Amino acid sequence: MHGKKEQEEYIRKGPWKAEEDEMLLKHVKKYGPRDWSSIRSKGLLQRTGKSCRLRWVNKLRPNLKNGCKFSLEEERVVIELQAQFGNRWAKIASYLPGRTDNDVKNFWSSRQKRLARILQTSATPKSQKNKTRVPSLHDVPILQPPKFSSPSEGEPSSKPQSCSLPYIDNSEVIKMVSLPDLIKSELPSSDTIHVEQEFTLFENYKSTEQIAFPQIPELQNGLTFSMENQDLLPTIDEPCFIEELCPLDASEFGIGPQHPIGFPFFQPPGSCRLGTGDAIDNSKISDSFFDDFPVDMFDHMDPPASPSNL
DNA sequence: AAACACTCCAACCGCAGCGTT
């Protein structure tokens, strides 16, 4: 098989075995999550230090939400923070307890692919329309991301500052962008509405024309989050518009108008949506789930990083 | 039932920043 030297130089790649995980855990338990390269030099594992670190960070670290799909709130936060920070996944992940940069990155790239598909759908000739699955609004929970800036940057805003959802006053109503009739004509009316909403939102999303959003000081500092300005969301002549986009309201949390934005993300084990086969409608997951837990059950958890500390 | 399309995610790679020598 391998000679001695070859054995020393051999670097294992690919999926991790349980024994390797065990060995890595032992090392971390003994020395802490550092000295990754010594794992190989000590002959514990034939993996690079890099590979060991990655495995620890993405899979073995405690309190990870492995196998859980992103909740609607997590999706919102990613969208908002991506708009603010760009593709700084590690930074964004620091706002999402239990999520890694890899998780966020994967989530975002999946979402981008869906958006691209929607765009393509809207541009596909009529003859091909019915060959493409029409995504539901829940597939792409797009919100025009608010532009919140750190206290040290950005322009002062005179608008209300307690809503992390897109705040748009009456003069800044999102303009409706009609879907081509060719799409409407081939869809059942309910689907037409969904596609039209998505298309509208996507048009806004890709538009270079910035809609002014308020700064979100609570999100920057204490990561609090208020729904009190929900009624200021864009007026779109579709009754379920807000319901579709923002199925949660403060009362569902049972904790008043303001609450830590991190709160909904602490989904206890079992509340996760596992696998695509489960097909649990995001909007149907009640956050009153947490009512059953003691108020202080999250106290021991580290608060998410605050942008003001960055 | 098989083939194909699509989604999700684990893991790799290259690069940059930082600390140490």
Add this chain to the structure above:
DNA sequence: TAACGCTGCGGTTGGAGTGTT
């Protein structure tokens, strides 16, 4: 101060699982 090693980050890829035709 340059060289080196380590760590962390973001981009990318490939395989497994699932859905659709």
